[in-house]
Amino acid sequence: MPKEGITPRAEDYSQWYLDIVRNADLADYAEVVRGCIVFKPTGYAIWEAIQRGLDERIKETGHVNAYFPLLIPKSFLMREAEHVEGFAPEVAEVTRGGGEELAEPYVVRPTSETIIGYFYAKWVRSWRDLPLLINQWANVMRWEMRTRPFLRTAEFLWQEGHTVHATEAEAERETLMILHDVYADFVEKEMALPVIRGLKTEKEKFPGALRSYCIEAMMQDGRALQAGTSHNLGQNFARAFDITFTDQHNTVQHAWTTSWGVSTRLIGALIMAHSDDEGLVVPPRLAPIQVVVVPIHKNDAERGPVMEAVARITASWKGRIRFKIDDRDNQTPGYKYNEWELKGVPVRVEVGPKDVEKGTVAVARRDIPGRAGKSFVAQEGLSERIEALLDEIQQGLYQRALRFQQEHTFAAATYDELKAGVERGFVRCYWDGSSDDEKRIQDETRATIRCIPLDQPGVAGSCIYTGRQTTQQVIFARAY
């Protein structure tokens, strides 16, 4: 039975998404600021959890954080030919400051390769300064025409890593390391979301990159969401900003740079991958609140023993389990159950007078709604049971998403099969076409090549569009 205020997924997936965002209180439309949203506390707490998991991995792999200016001289964007084409049309421009017209306008950063490139050129002198491994957590702005909470907003939050290396091989190693050890590892282990790792085609790569890698996740409507990108920028930005170094043989060379980022889009991915018609579902490892405890009592006589039991049960949880005791007096248990289901808390523990008598509690799993996910459990050893259950839910969500992805990925040998496949999910097929061919397929099917997966069969087949023999397979899908 779907909840009031939530359109069932099967009926209208797009409206379902907006209903989840509103009912779980994740965001508000900032109608007075074009294309922007407010990240409300429940939504922002998910971003904080994402930041923690990523920041830890970014630092463990040898990077440090820094902060570069929000504003970029507009002329900087123009220095890299592909980059200006990609970003200039969608920037916000600061033309006045302190009450006066500026001689040269600034743009609000849409991404920071250019401004960071300028500083790296000052900082990098010798091979001893390399590699330079810096990350930045920041807000960025792209003047989008069509917006959608978390998925596409004019202002969004992200991290952007920018590194400098002495050789192409090192830059490539960094680009792939970030893809595997930081992005895929985080999204699969913490967000419980299986991803396909791949290379972007020329048509889809980052403006100014030599090669762009990505991780692509499947949403519950079979569409793809790009969950992170990692770019080997070659020497393109090093040339544009003159990032050079003296090597061990005393020769001055242009450096090799990379950049990589994930954003608050991931909140959108989280919602669309795991949630159901009852509301948000958050994987335990990411959940700001993993367990909500609801005490149930009708009068003061019941209240004392129940609250005592709640205190005893949760006494050892601090530092082990992220929990909240919902002891609001002005709301019924039913109201509370509904609210925490909407907000996606993985486990609910109910403690009533009968539980106190019997030494039990009721435990409800958010990933299995209704009666099927509810059981009565002894208070003794509860902490361990809860910890095991959180782990089980985490693994269960991942396996469910993986199964869904596998069941909705179709091998296609003909263009007709491709057209049918992208109606329902991902299509994997041989590809040897051009960027123009890609464009034609996009116009006809609304599907794009999401990536050239890193794991390739190593067996030749015929291109779905040109019929030419090739060993290269790609993934086609409609995307967010």
Next chain:
Amino acid sequence: MPKEGITPRAEDYSQWYLDIVRNADLADYAEVVRGCIVFKPTGYAIWEAIQRGLDERIKETGHVNAYFPLLIPKSFLMREAEHVEGFAPEVAEVTRGGGEELAEPYVVRPTSETIIGYFYAKWVRSWRDLPLLINQWANVMRWEMRTRPFLRTAEFLWQEGHTVHATEAEAERETLMILHDVYADFVEKEMALPVIRGLKTEKEKFPGALRSYCIEAMMQDGRALQAGTSHNLGQNFARAFDITFTDQHNTVQHAWTTSWGVSTRLIGALIMAHSDDEGLVVPPRLAPIQVVVVPIHKNDAERGPVMEAVARITASWKGRIRFKIDDRDNQTPGYKYNEWELKGVPVRVEVGPKDVEKGTVAVARRDIPGRAGKSFVAQEGLSERIEALLDEIQQGLYQRALRFQQEHTFAAATYDELKAGVERGFVRCYWDGSSDDEKRIQDETRATIRCIPLDQPGVAGSCIYTGRQTTQQVIFARAY
């Protein structure tokens, strides 16, 4: 003996500050973006430590984080009369987006009372929605004419708390709780910096506030630095943005709001309060690296046993002590000592072949430079010794700063005494003058009333300027 590249404090305090910033590699001038700096990794790591300590306290006192838009419709600033006067002259304006002129310009937030007020008006309906306790970590921009790294820059980073309450008393309680339990507690305990808690005068309060409270710290040149402010905004912004609620008697009322913030200025305060002519000094509780271990070996035969000892000594440190082993092969020990002194690491441990033989290490304290701060310590029980030492350094820095503050705070009974006192530090005196009197004193002495301290003697005296009897004492000082 002062270090090369660092102007002694006694000679030119202002240049000394800039030399510390450059030599400790804390920031870079962003000459291409007016008034902005780059927060380099060493400087940003201090900000991350500040964020951790503050965020913990902000959450422990019941607040949650959220994120509001960077851009504010320009007309919003105009809604509160004092607010527009205070901020409109120094904003950056976005007038173009996506290649087109905007019908109404936006300003890049100089502070967010107005945009957040707009949303709070939507969210707050009933007394049940109150209090609303939200904090935001964000970048802000004020088009400053004269800039100075960390202390005054066009763009800076901060947290801004914004809360809504049902009554004036509750708003006042919140304002003071933040001042004491979040700001003063953090700055004194973590930054080892004693502060004076007080109320701003009408002339110095936040534009639009009913009352502004602050914490003021003394720098080593005797000048004041405002380290945090907490404002009771009364109903001013609630009226300007129509933040109303239905109370328990079903009457619609305007709410009471507060706002409070600290910024990357604190990095400047940290530098100016503790550092010396050898470089930066960071208190252990805040230090990103608390202990640096420098292995000393002249050849491969020495290297093995030394590195083994280093590994053994530090084996139990993970999770207890934040440390770094500086095993760079291309730098001498002397170079490393110098670098870590410049960067303010509280404790250095040196391990050489003789130490391996004797079962000792050399321990050098950053807060006591040179021979006096160096001692030889047994490897056995070293971890506990180091932990105790870090604590001792933390307390020592606080006590030293407190003594300095006390020795440079002067009671004044005449205007001449005030004039003499502000040359060397803070002046505490009776005050019953007007805002115009304050202005005249500022013009004549370059000193302002930093605050009306919360602890007052409760004994009358005569105002230093008007001669009138009053029980109110204030602190005058020159300020950053």
